[in-house]
Structure formats: C-alpha cells, structure tokens
Amino acid sequence: MAEVLVYVDHADGAVRKPTLELLTLARRIGEPVAVALGAGAENTAAVLAEHGAVKVLTADAPEFTEYLVVPKVDALQAAYDAVSPAAVLVPSSAEGKEIAARLAVRIGSGIITDAIDLEAGDEGPVATQAAFAASFTTKSRVSKGTPVITVKPNSAPVEAAPAAGTVEALAVTFGALATGTKVVSRTPRESTGRPELTEAAIVVSGGRGVNGAENFHIIEELADSLGAAVGASRAAVDAGWYPHSNQVGQTGKSVSPQLYIASGISGAIQHRAGMQTSKTIVAINKDAEAPIFDLVDYGVVGDLFAVVPQLTDEIKARKG
Secondary structure: OOEEEEEOOEEOOEEOHHHHHHHHHHHHHOEEEEEEEOOOHHHHHHHHHHOOOOEEEEEOOOHHHHEOOHHHHHHHHHHHHHHOOOEEEEEOOHHHHHHHHHHHHHHOOOEEEEEEEEEOOOOOOEEEEEEOOOOEEEEEOOOOOOOEEEEOOOOOOOOOOOOOOEEEEOOOOOOHHHHOOEOOOOOOOOOOOOOOHHHOOEEEEEOHHHOOHHHHHHHHHHHHHHOOEEEEOHHHHHOOOOOHHHEEOOOOEOOOOOEEEEEOOOOOHHHHOOOOOOOEEEEEEOOOOOHHHHOOOEEEEOOHHHHHHHHHHHHHHHHO
C-alpha cells in the first residue's frame, strides 16, 4: 500500500488533536508516515504509532524555532523526496496552509485546502470541501503531481489503530531562504483553561446581542459548563467586547465543532462562512426572523440573558 505523509502539529512532543484526525483520514488512502519536527519530535512517536503511523520521521534543529515556515517546508520536502508518497496531509491552520502551499509549488503539484473529508479514488484521493460559505459541498481531486491537502480540524474522528511507529531520523538540508524571516521575540499567550477555538468539539459564541464586554461572562459561563471554547462574531469583536483571536467568521477563524451554540448572533453570511460546517448548530436570539434560524438544527427565540443562564444552570445540575 502507498505511503501517505502526515505533517505533525505538536507542542514539545504533545500531539494536537487535528494531527490524530489526519492519521484516521490517511489510513483510508494508504499507510501513514508521520513527519515530526522541532523540540520533542521523538516524544510524539508513541501517540502517533497508537493512531496508525507505520513510521515517524523526526528532525530537530534551531532553524525550526528561530525562523518562520521555510525550514519546515525544507524538512517536509526532504520527507517527500525520501518517501515518494501518494499524498501529503497537513492540518488547516494558518501556518499549515502556508507550508502546504509552498511545498506544492516546490514539487509541482496541485493543492486542496480546507478539506472536510477524504476518501480513496481510482485516480487518487478525493477531498470533500464546503464552498461558498458552506452553501455547497464539492468533491475534488488533484490532477497533477502528488496531492497536497490541508484538512480542517474536527473533520474526522480520532481512532486508535496501533502500528509500528518506527522512528527514523530525517536528514534535512536547509536552503538559502530558510533564514529569511527570523523570530526576534515571543510572548506566551495567557491560558484561559479552555480548548483552542479551531480544535474544540464544542464552541459557544456571542454576538451583538450580548450588548457589551461586561456581559460576555454569561457566554463564558455556558462555555465552561460544557468544556467548550468561546467564540465571538465580528460585530462583537469590532466593538471591542472580545479579542480578535476569538472571532469566528470569514475574516476570523473557521470552526467545525460537533456542537456550535450562537447567542445573540443574527447570522450574517460573514459569520456563517466560519461555522456553517458545524455538525449541530443551536441558536438563541430574540429576533424570530434572524437569518441564523435558517441554518440551525435547534433554535430558541428568546432573550439570551434569560435563556443562557438557565441553560448553564441546567447543564451544571445534570453534571452534578
């Protein structure tokens, strides 16, 4: 069976969930070969093997942390040259998509971004994408070269499928462009204790109807009762009520959780573009004509200041 390269997203050896989802998809079209780079890369092997990686290629060098993107592209290209894979899968983060695009240009191949599913085809892997703000679902395949595909988080289940996970050192030669953009400082993000927005299985978002930064604690309390991430509409972010890093929408982050709860969000197309592929959508809005209700699985017409605290209390009661 052909091998499929999977780019590993990890933090000091702790593998992030989107990578484990990629391994599930990779097994549909071949044998996963994971590529783990940077500090702690070798520590990823056990988890990757547990989820289907037949081989783990690792490399560590100062360039991976001191410079942006290009050193990782150099390493992924080295893995591509060593393996000659049937496809290359990369998580659909901002960095992941840049790595994938640069690799595709280098190897003369087509690229598919933001896939939400992947299956084997007679002429190569077939990717499913949501198009035009998720109003349509399309199936595409790369017609030239080795497919390079980025996949949105929460697009596949995480399934254990133990494999060999043989660790091999990857020899990487950095090109002249690798040191073009240097990282001069880093500021750690303050932890909220909540899951990463794009990776969360549940997202609770607030919009214009929250009516002020001082009221967002209602949204946060519901999110915390569910173990969810907190999102915000563009209107709420533009008003300064919540950080831009939490914006869901076309100009913010794209999410695809198992459950999306929209509170006080009218459902403008810009917002829908960032969350329409969510598996189950619930809306709470006092305007019965709000466009968001055309999209939802469950809708509550009511004042969020009455509905959301009651929902939070009921969830806590059932958990307790």
